[in-house]
Each structure stands twice: as C-alpha cells, then as structure tokens.
Amino acid sequence: MSIPKFLSGSILFFPALFLLSTLSVGAEEKEQTATPTFIRGGKVISTDTAKSFFSNKEAEFYDVRSMDDFGEAHIRGARALPYQENSECDPDFNSSADQFDLAQLPPNKGQTVIFYCNGPTGWKSYKAAVLAIRTGYRDVMWLREGFSGWQSARFPVE
Numbered sequence: 001m002s003i004p005k006f007l008s009g010s011i012l013f014f015p016a017l018f019l020l021s022t023l024s025v026g027a028e029e030k031e032q033t034a035t036p037t038f039i040r041g042g043k044v045i046s047t048d049t050a051k052s053f054f055s056n057k058e059a060e061f062y063d064v065r066s067m068d069d070f071g072e073a074h075i076r077g078a079r080a081l082p083y084q085e086n087s088e089c090d091p092d093f094n095s096s097a098d099q100f101d102l103a104q105l106p107p108n109k110g111q112t113v114i115f116y117c118n119g120p121t122g123w124k125s126y127k128a129a130v131l132a133i134r135t136g137y138r139d140v141m142w143l144r145e146g147f148s149g150w151q152s153a154r155f156p157v158e
Contacts, residue, residue: 033089033121033123034120034121035089035120035121035122035123035126035144036091036126037144039126039129039130039133039140039142040133041133041140042129042130042132042133042140042141042142043140043141043142044141044142044144045114045141045142045143045144046145047143047145047149047150047152047153047155048153049141050114050116050141050143050150051150051153051155053112053114053141054075054076054077054155054156058112059111059112059113059114059141060079060105060106060111060112060113060114061075061077061078061079061114061116062078062079062081062105062113062114062115062116062128063075063078063079063080063081063116063117063147064081064082064083064100064115064116064117064124064125064128065082065117065118065122065124065147066082067080067082069118069147070082073147073151073157073158074147074157074158075116075147075150075155075156075157076156076157076158077158078116079104081100081101081104081105081128083098083099083100083117083124083125083127083128084098084099084100085098085123085124085127086098086099087127089123091126093123093127093130095127095130095131095134098127100127100128100131102131102132102135105132105137109135109136109137109138110138110139111137111139112139112141113132113137113139113140113141114141114142114143115128115129115132115140115141115142115143116142116143116146116147116150117146117147118146118147118148119144119145119146119147119148119149120144120145120146122146125142125143125144125146126142126144129141129142
C-alpha cells in the first residue's frame with residue numbers, strides 16, 4: 001500500500017509535533033511543582049507569623065529572588081541574597097548545581113532567619129532554608145507563601 005504524496009511528509013511531522021508538545025507540558029509542570037509543606041530542621045511559617053517577627057524585629061528576612069525582582073519590591077528591611085538555582089525542583093535536590101552565598105548570613109547560627117521568594121511554587125527559598133539548616137543554623141524559618149502572600153496581605157514593602 002502506498003502513501004499519498006501529500007501525506008508522506010506529514011507522517012513524520014505529526015508524531016514529532018506530538019512529542020514536542022508533551023515535552024513542553026512536562027517542562028511547565030516541573031516549573032509549577034509546588035514546594036513541600038514542611039522543612040526538616042526548620043519551620044514553615046505563615047505570612048501572619050512572619051509579620052509578627054517583622055513587627056517585633058525578631059528575625060532577619062532574606063529575599064532569595066533575583067536582584068531585578070528585589071529591586072522592583074521586597075519586604076521592608078529584607079536583605080537581597082539571590083539563590084541561583086540549577087538543580088531539580090525536588091526536596092532531595094543536589095545543591096552542588098546551585099549558587100548561594102551562605103557567608104552573607106549572620107555569623108551567629110542561633111539568629112532567627114526567614115527566607116522567602118515568590119510563593120509556593122518558588123523553590124529558591126526552600127533550598128536556601130535547607131542549605132542554612134545543613135550548615136548549622138538552628139532557627140531557620142521558611143515563608144512558603146513568599147512575597148506574593150506578603151503583598152496580598154498588604155504588609156510593608158519597599
């Protein structure tokens with residue numbers, strides 16, 4: 001059985017198109033994978049709890065988003081500490097693929113530190129908190145709702 005000439009090129013085109021479309025869907029899902037709801041050795045805190053720490057000046061806030069994002073707006077008084085992420089969006093990520101300057105954290109490893117990025121699908125703050133815990137910080141908090149939660153609550157930004 002012969003294939004009509006007008007379909008012969010299409011036979012390879014449509015399977016390739018299908019394969020590309022499934023790959024792009026997978027990539028989008030990976031980027032939108034929600035972060036864990038807990039962090040071993042640290043605490044997941046709500047926006048209201050973070051606000052309490054903010055109001056009482058009981059913690060250092062670290063914004064691990066890009067410098068561009070930080071420059072647009074951030075939690076008032078937060079410090080920019082960008083996390084350059086190349087590892088998988090997975091709780092067991094390989095941090096050797098990432099870049100994060102832990103030397104910018106307070107020398108006192110008992111100091112309360114709060115990490116945030118954009119929100120529940122932003123893995124940078126989770127990873128930053130995990131690395132701080134791994135290096136001995138004892139009071140690590142992770143604002144999982146991130147900057148989007150802070151802004152939604154209309155808390156102070158600059």
